[in-house]
Amino acid sequence: MSEFFTLHVNGHDHEIRDAWLGENLLYVLRERLGLKAAKGACEQGECGSCSVQVGGELVCACLVLAASAVDEPIVTVEGLGDVPTDVQTAFVETGAVQCGFCTPGLILAVHHLLEHDPAPTEIVIREELSGNVCRCTGYGRIIEAVQRVSVARAAAT
Amino acid sequence: MSITGVDRSVREGVLGGSPTRPDGIAKALGSFEFSSDLGGDGALWGATLRSPHPYARIVRIDLSAAWQIDGVETVITADDVPGAMHYGLIDQDQPVFASDVVRYVGEPVAAVAADHPETCRRALEAILVDYEVLDPVLDPESVVDGRAPDIHPAGNMLRQQRIVHGDPAVTGDVVVEGTYELGMQDQAFLGLEAALAVPDSGGDGVELFVATQWLHEDRGQIAACLGLPEEQVRLVLAGVGGAFGAREDISLQVHSCLLALRLGRPVRLHYSRAESFLGHVHRHPATIWMRHHATSDGEIVKIEARFVFDGGAYSSTSSAVLLNAITHAQGPYRCANAVVDGYAVRTNHLPCGAMRGFGVVQACFAHESQMDRLAEACGVDPVDIRLRNAMRTGDTLITGQVMDSVAPVEQCIRETVALPFPNEPVGGHDGDVMRLPGGAGRTADVEHVVRGIGYGVSMKNLMYSEGFDDYSTARCRLAGGVATLKFATSEVGQGFVTLAGQIARTILGVDDVVLDRIDTSVGSAGSTSASRQTWMSGGAVAAACEAVRDTLFVNLAMLNGLDANTLAIDGTDVIDTAGPFRVPVAEATARGEIEQTAVYRHRPTEELDEHGQGDCHTAFAFVAHRAVVDVDVELGLVKVVQVATAQDVGRALNPLSVVGQIEGGIAQGLGLAVMEEIVQINGTIRNASFTDYLLPTMLDMPDVVATLIEEPEPLAPLGAKGVGEPPCISVTPAIAAAIRDALRQAGRPHRIDRVPVRPIDIADV
Numbered sequence: 049m050s051e052f053f054t055l056h057v058n059g060h061d062h063e064i065r066d067a068w069l070g071e072n073l074l075y076v077l078r079e080r081l082g083l084k085a086a087k088g089a090c091e092q093g094e095c096g097s098c099s100v101q102v103g104g105e106l107v108c109a110c111l112v113l114a115a116s117a118v119d120e121p122i123v124t125v126e127g128l129g130d131v132p133t134d135v136q137t138a139f140v141e142t143g144a145v146q147c148g149f150c151t152p153g154l155i156l157a158v159h160h161l162l163e164h165d166p167a168p169t170e171i172v173i174r175e176e177l178s179g180n181v182c183r184c185t186g187y188g189r190i191i192e193a194v195q196r197v198s199v200a201r202a203a204a205t
Numbered sequence: 206m207s208i209t210g211v212d213r214s215v216r217e218g219v220l221g222g223s224p225t226r227p228d229g230i231a232k233a234l235g236s237f238e239f240s241s242d243l244g245g246d247g248a249l250w251g252a253t254l255r256s257p258h259p260y261a262r263i264v265r266i267d268l269s270a271a272w273q274i275d276g277v278e279t280v281i282t283a284d285d286v287p288g289a290m291h292y293g294l295i296d297q298d299q300p301v302f303a304s305d306v307v308r309y310v311g312e313p314v315a316a317v318a319a320d321h322p323e324t325c326r327r328a329l330e331a332i333l334v335d336y337e338v339l340d341p342v343l344d345p346e347s348v349v350d351g352r353a354p355d356i357h358p359a360g361n362m363l364r365q366q367r368i369v370h371g372d373p374a375v376t377g378d379v380v381v382e383g384t385y386e387l388g389m390q391d392q393a394f395l396g397l398e399a400a401l402a403v404p405d406s407g408g409d410g411v412e413l414f415v416a417t418q419w420l421h422e423d424r425g426q427i428a429a430c431l432g433l434p435e436e437q438v439r440l441v442l443a444g445v446g447g448a449f450g451a452r453e454d455i456s457l458q459v460h461s462c463l464l465a466l467r468l469g470r471p472v473r474l475h476y477s478r479a480e481s482f483l484g485h486v487h488r489h490p491a492t493i494w495m496r497h498h499a500t501s502d503g504e505i506v507k508i509e510a511r512f513v514f515d516g517g518a519y520s521s522t523s524s525a526v527l528l529n530a531i532t533h534a535q536g537p538y539r540c541a542n543a544v545v546d547g548y549a550v551r552t553n554h555l556p557c558g559a560m561r562g563f564g565v566v567q568a569c570f571a572h573e574s575q576m577d578r579l580a581e582a583c584g585v586d587p588v589d590i591r592l593r594n595a596m597r598t599g600d601t602l603i604t605g606q607v608m609d610s611v612a613p614v615e616q617c618i619r620e621t622v623a624l625p626f627p628n629e630p631v632g633g634h635d636g637d638v639m640r641l642p643g644g645a646g647r648t649a650d651v652e653h654v655v656r657g658i659g660y661g662v663s664m665k666n667l668m669y670s671e672g673f674d675d676y677s678t679a680r681c682r683l684a685g686g687v688a689t690l691k692f693a694t695s696e697v698g699q700g701f702v703t704l705a706g707q708i709a710r711t712i713l714g715v716d717d718v719v720l721d722r723i724d725t726s727v728g729s730a731g732s733t734s735a736s737r738q739t740w741m742s743g744g745a746v747a748a749a750c751e752a753v754r755d756t757l758f759v760n761l762a763m764l765n766g767l768d769a770n771t772l773a774i775d776g777t778d779v780i781d782t783a784g785p786f787r788v789p790v791a792e793a794t795a796r797g798e799i800e801q802t803a804v805y806r807h808r809p810t811e812e813l814d815e816h817g818q819g820d821c822h823t824a825f826a827f828v829a830h831r832a833v834v835d836v837d838v839e840l841g842l843v844k845v846v847q848v849a850t851a852q853d854v855g856r857a858l859n860p861l862s863v864v865g866q867i868e869g870g871i872a873q874g875l876g877l878a879v880m881e882e883i884v885q886i887n888g889t890i891r892n893a894s895f896t897d898y899l900l901p902t903m904l905d906m907p908d909v910v911a912t913l914i915e916e917p918e919p920l921a922p923l924g925a926k927g928v929g930e931p932p933c934i935s936v937t938p939a940i941a942a943a944i945r946d947a948l949r950q951a952g953r954p955h956r957i958d959r960v961p962v963r964p965i966d967i968a969d970v
Binding site for chain 2: 058068070075078079082084085086087088089090091092094095097124126127128131132136137139140141143145146147148149150151152154171173174175177178179180181182183184185186187188189191
């Protein structure tokens, strides 16, 4: 099998060669491109640990066939850069990070949420982030982190 | 969450403040390496073949077809285990690979290593195992009464222990009893089991990067099974994605090392979620009968109880879990007389062992349900009945042990009761369906929703019990104003890495603390479990830092003609309390270095005698919870609206970390109350996925209001009690009680004597 396909990840094109076509996007990102921020925790789209953006949509990378994601820009947490964003900083400062396994997925989900709704109510935050499971924190500090960023962004504009 | 009772005004990064985690930014950026992130270059993939039967004899294993598959590098079975064939935390009764008999669905039979996970999957499918299926033992009572045939050479009774205290014949004016059940809960850490085993070039040793709760205990068990001296097995803590008890036992450690040593190549072994449900121990399902005798005004006279814990196929820590359960039968209440029988039994169910709360969760659901029943029988308010019986320091426990921990039970209850109730009515001010039980996808009608209130109070032992030699080790090096700490304490998310730096900054007056790699090249720290690391490893780090500081004082005293005994740390300076001498620590340590290693041990404990008497526990912590729930009594749907809690923490060394433990623990207790249960039918798990095993999401989590009760514990090295387990214990019965309260108000009283509470239990159809 000499097939290959190209993925556009974090602004760069990556040729994926000799992959088994059954590989999902999470496997290809982690094992073939070495982008390990997205985590596998449930393998069926229930926990959100593998959240990435494909074509601007927040998706679970474990549910996307890698070879089907060829025409869309893909953004992982690594694509946010090496300098912590306001969301990343707020997560650390509010205590929203414990074991940290859910954190990269949540970071992308929160960025996505605040881009679409800069001032979400608490119930909206809970609804929008209910696809991201955290087993350590009980979510209270995560909600606080989101609210802190929302307020700070509003104050800055 | 709002939090009261904490006043902080301290130098940044020291004890009492809430500095950010040293690993926080890396975790937020996604660059922190978890165990599943290791080994990308050249490491082979491993995978495990597991039994499909709860109980069967292995007639034949044929590996030949698996060996033929392109990309398969090796296939191993019990025949390839060079050392001990069994492992276990207390008794070594669990096979590395089953060789003659399989005793639970999911028991490892063989393992493979190959070039790709998909190749591994095909290889596992190609292994042929002929089984002679046997009748499984699935009813714990059949073990207690002796009907069940032995399914293991060590027998089926993992532990039987009786407690008889005071006058067993005494009776009370009021007697209430009930039988309570708890389902099997999963720890459900997000970071699935994963390890990377790297063999030494000579093939006579191995380095294992693994997510675990106790590196040294793992090493001992692994080395025994590999037939290697312990020093040739080196463990390094790989990033841990949560633990909650599920990483205390061996899972993939021995298998990954065997594969790597066999091949002379690095091997990474990762479990899937479905496999993880099979691959680690769970919280024991339990059936508990309790009878309380009391005076007519509700003072407890005697407790009778019978605990039956299903330990599953192998012993793990069942004997210790049972001890915890029966010795906490009284809860945080005075009780002069008791007769308690406990049984932990072996069945062909999934093995059970440690999970946050460790036996006390089960006992607490029973004794708190009983307290409500007693309140009702005596015509007393549920809060008053608890206050009337609240334990105090100096009381004698049913084991004969005197409670000498700080025991602010009354204060926990009173401060919980004083916390504000939610200010929103059922459904919220705007009547948003998202705020109703069941949320948008269900059909709860505000007309059918009743709000209930319930209480729970608990006592939890801290550290290890029953004579175990429990200790932790830490090393501190001070040079150029920088403290470097070395310990083997597993950081599983709880934040010990943050606390360790706070301790060093406080004791040594430094700002810069470096944490060395967490591995087995220093003495054992014991397990990250039993709410013990703040006390134990905190004690060890403090002792190492104090030893370094004292050496510094002696050196400075000699150099400057001072008395070392009058030197002290003041902020980041060394000062002489008897004179004008003052020098910054960074300057005083600019040349040369000081290094000290310390071991911290808690006071000895003892085993119980045949009557269940003895000073078996080290110390205790207490907590109270109040739950407010909205219940759709027609549909059986529940929404937990608020949990209020006052927790006895001794001293909050890092208030933000304490809050994290409180909220996270409440989420897990809520899960056990209304959502989480591993379902096994005829010995086969039916919901080994996050689609079917339901975890609390952000929509399920209530508001939390909390008060920290800070009365420093004199027995504790830093005055702080462990705070990890208490939050998850009495919240479960509080939620169950609130559901009962709602049903009572709706005119449909129901005992609700089983958790998790299912819709069918409420709707009673």
